[in-house]
Amino acid sequence: MPMVPRHPRPGILEQDLGYNCYRIGQLLREAQLHHLRRIDPDLTPEQWHLLLCMWQVPDGLTPSDLALVSQRDKTTISRMLDIMERHDLIERIRREADNRSYLVRLASKSQQLLEVAQREAGIFGAQSIFAPLSNAEQELLLALLQKCRRGMGDL
DSSP states (O other): OOOOOOOOOOHHHHTOHHHHHHHHHHHHHHHHHHHHHHHOTTOOHHHHHHHHHHHTOTTOBOHHHHHHHHTOOHHHHHHHHHHHHHTTSEEEEEOSSOTTOEEEEEOHHHHHHHHHHHHSTTTTSHHHHSTTSOHHHHHHHHHHHHHHHHHTTOO
8 A cells, every 4th residue: 555655734733633534534545445446447435335335235226225325416326327337337227117217236247346355355445544453442443433423413
């Protein structure tokens, strides 16, 4: 994983909880992008998150369902799905009951990518970032972040 150069920042930022959460988010995305590029050069972390959502529901999800679970607007989801379909990551299946709507599910290429990712322990990039923490500390951090999200109505 490429190392991010250290630039001097005002000390106040290093003590700011919001800034540190923001930076961890940036670092996680960069690490995840680096790892995802190893299995598919066109795959983005945002697309990966949609694939993970679809993996949990093999019969498929509607674009509205994907927008809801990924917390993205329908226009963004529509654009992402168009790109993912061009890269053979997803397939759209017309619903028999309503020919105007469709379900989105994983294409065979995505199934293979997810299987590769499962076999490679550090594919998500988080492993290296959270390596300095013990398992108990990682569990505590996750619980605290989830508590904050619940407090903000996100969970």
